[in-house]
Amino acid sequence: MSHKRNFPLVESTIDEPFNPDADYVRHTRIGVWDFYEDLRHASSVGKSWKIVERFEETLVSLPYVTRTIRTILSLSFPVMALYCMATLVTSLMPAAAIHYSGQLLFVVQEAIESRTVDKSVLFHVLFYRIMCTVVTRFANLAQNWAAIRIAARMRTHYTEHILLAHIRLDLPTYGDPSVRGQLNSVVSSRSNVAWVGIRSIISTISTIIQLVSQVSVLINILKDQPDSILLALVSFADPIWSWFRRSSQWRGGVWAATCRNIDYIRIQGLKALVDGDHYRKELIAGNIEEYVVNQFMAAQGRIGEDGDLSFHEAQQEMHQRRETFSPLSFLHNVLGELPQVVFTLRAVQSPRSIPVSLTSLTIIRQAVGAFTGPLISLLSQTASISDTFASIRQLYEIINIENQVKDGTKPFPENAAKVKSGISIEFRNVSFKYPGVEGDRYAIKDVSFKIDAGQLCVIVGFNGSGKSTILKLLNRLYDPTDGTIFIDGQDIKTLKLADLRRCISVLFQDYTHFPLSIKENIGIGDPLHADDEDRIRQAAELGGAIDIIEGLPEGFDTFLQRPVRDYYSGIPAGNRGQSLFGRSVDFTKVKRRVGKTQQIELSGGQMQKLAVSRTFMRSLGDDSGVGLLLFDEPSASLDPTAEHDLFERLRKLRGSKTMVFSSHRFGQLTKSADLILYMGSSTVLEQGTHTELVKQEGGYAKMYDLQASAFR
Template structure:
């Protein structure tokens, strides 16, 4: 699929679906290996000029978003003076060409007077020359001022909308964020190389200033040349060439429709896939270990030759070529003849009126300079702007992402009712719960029921994929169940406020994450209310078993495991061993721009897991005022050695107090001996439930697996 701006520049405001297989509503075009589908509005299909009309309606639908953007820009206090200064400089700069033409017209008048009377008004000539120099200097100063204002103004707008996009992403729940269409929508709103607000401001300013230049230059030229024979005709002919170029190159309402592009060419898809295998770091280990480099290189070469050089390119490149071909029409043929007509008219006039040749020559020179300058202005404008519809649709997307509806609806009931009571744990009950992950037809949980009293310890065991982790995710309402009920202290969790529910629970997932922040910040995020409390962070690290190895790191708690900002350097001398306080493996440096400085120390899986456990302790144990009553641990010892696992479980039992605790694990250890309830799961259902002793007496599947694991240590 096409990416970024490439996928649907505007969202349709009409109800219904976009079905590429519907020939009545969607137009299909084949471009190379790509299939382009463009929406057709059946209500306007038979109306002459309906395509243009629909684009106008699309622009109209986007105008409220443009107004909102202008209000947001004006609400930035530090932007007022900068914005006003920039627009003033832009306005004055658009008037200078007309002023320069007026002074040139005065020179032509002086020339005419000199021819007629053989005299020259020296004072007027001096003032005109001075005025022309002033216009030149003024243009230089205004261009410099605009350039200086662009930086700080664009940076402020980028900062404003970076916060907007940060909020838009941060507010999304898990099912919504996982949706590929939502990811594409977020990507569309964030994918421009510069600020959308700045690009829109430049486009609006460019349109206004260009219009001012056209009107002012044409009016001044008409006044200057109006008294001369054929003067107005020469002006019209000179500008018509540039205007025809404008019409040919700039379609102000282009791409306003909903459209989509895809390719079904298997060879092209496979070729791009091989390119990803070679380019992306996550595939590098298997690429090298599997000795695949020669094979993928040869395969890529074959596919590239098979697809062909004209098709083995991105969709947008092919579409640009297609648009260029579409521009080759009536106006394209007119441009060159129109460019020659002023010279032809001047020659005919000179033959007919030889005495007026000097003035005519000066007028023609003025026209040629003006049209050349005007053509350059238009060229700059084309470079800065594309389609108004496209830009306004981008503005619309920018604001739409902040209102993407979450899939998990918020509840209204506050929780807990008694803040002190939650320290003694909460009861948890599943009643006939069934759930399937989005896009899957297989049940992750099917008709699951169990009850855990406040303060009890529950261990869920079973093979990978049996549904253990899913139970924990559903308790935290990362997803919502399809059938049944989940009760927390007797309340259906769907009725509870999401913030309160997640504040009352603490979860350590099997696929835990480490944020691209310092170790201190990684642990402190367990309890953001005490983010700056170093003593709490150190105590949490001690309880999680991470303090000892953290202190051995050169930067201690300030260590970054993954730096969010890359370093830049070039030409590192042979023998350099450190850079910016970090070690360098010089063998990895290959010429200018090589990146050799390590992003951080390499920690073992067990050490990384201890950091994650420390973050959990930061929230659930260290804070005396913590409102956590339910602790959920998903395979917390998966990367720990037996000694570390024993120590972790011992600390958890000692420190949890009366909190309710739920573990999931595929390993049976000393934790199950202390469990109030063990749930043995297989294939999304609970097969057995009870205490350790009860399940051993049943001689069922739990007992069989317990004995298998115990024999490994005999």
């Protein structure tokens, strides 16, 4: 047997003495998960009496809810009206059903007293009682029909909203886990938050209508029956009580959860390694299947069964523990038994009323049953109205998430014609640390240099010396931690972001291809001319990608990654191997109908040529407005001839624009540079022209000699 280390399920302490807010943070460990709750904000942690706060929350969110309702009405008024009508009918029907059941009760009562049954009344009542069921069926049908249509329209509308909210976020903000949490709460729930919210509000109202109508009908029927009111009260106490209980579970507050268990983390990594199709090549070629399985088993064994909880399971476990130990939930169990007890006691007191009491108990039970069903389903949809309101508010508020890189106000450039002859750049004592990086680990430290308009600057240095970081700062993907960057003599932070970026063409080292067609991938380099096929062709030629593209079966229309995948049926469990009902499985026929599904695989160099083409697309033509070209190791995956060709084309294309180039190679390009920045240890170690730096006989000269001799 493997030795298992069991984790304590709950380990609740107020800890972290080094934390100034220590008293406010509660730490709970469940399985491999550590939860941290900020008790200052833990308003709804198992405290149902904080109704005032929930009410306040609801009030704050109310304007957003009314906005959502207005949106729905404007999107699909007739369908929405139908939905509401149908809902109203379904919520009134149970009361009608009880009414006719009550009529039956009178029939029974009369039958007991007079020993005769009025058949016409009986059939009349029965007919309407059945009609109630039929009408409910049709109302449900209409309700579902309308719901699907409203949902579709709402999804279209809010998908747009969510897209807009996402697209405006800058890199540091988007990388912030708390921002991601906020976005995910709205987006990752595949359902459509706004519609689910509104629907649950409607169904709450419908539940209330149902409750009120049922109760009033019940009172009407039972008012002459001794004990019945008492029975009804007692029977309704339980569902109302559990509604109240459920609406106050632990959800809200400010909390964070993390997993520090290295075995659990590795297990997830190993699983992803097996699942993801982009690891499969290396998984097989590397012959590491056995290793992966062994590591998986060993890690699983060390965690033990008790620790192996997913985040959601752990969260649930925590709620359940708090729930189980609460005296309130015990009370709930007792309440459920009350009606029986009361009925028995009264029956013993006055045996004569038993038949009638029994019939009314049945009706009451029917009412409670009809009432509990929708109530429970309503609860599982959304736990409570205040949460529903809050999630609708969140949906609207993601559009207000503040970016960390603030937009400037000055239009740029002041003189559009001047941009063609380049933009000047100055870094003055610039230091930068990536967000979330602790301590002293600066990516660049105290960097100063000046590039005049129209110059060619080459940044050389080893991996990790900060070359890419400098280019990212020039694009204001991030702002410096210290120091200032000047563009044409102006603080970069004061310039309008969109203007600044319009003047810069950049090819990042870790470029990506978009899940769009090759044509669009190149065309998007210059959004204004994205559908100009001639320009796209020209860019592909300059980027050296035209031969590759024309060699593809679908040419410019090829998708490198298809954003929508095809689906194939699975083989039902129980069928061994590739057979279905004993016949062997053959997908070729359906596959042919589905069409081309083959993934196109390009080499690194080919991919790079596509990326370079996109950059060329942006800088083509004199009307491009680009005055600064940034290339981050654009030739890293190219062979020497392709590299040479690329440089030649770049030189021609550049004209008199400023160009900054980064490279870990020391060669022809550095020789023609107006300025070389030789980087090491996160700073600029040497700067000057090739001749100057070689004369200095420093690090640059040494590296140049080394690499030049390798090619000699």
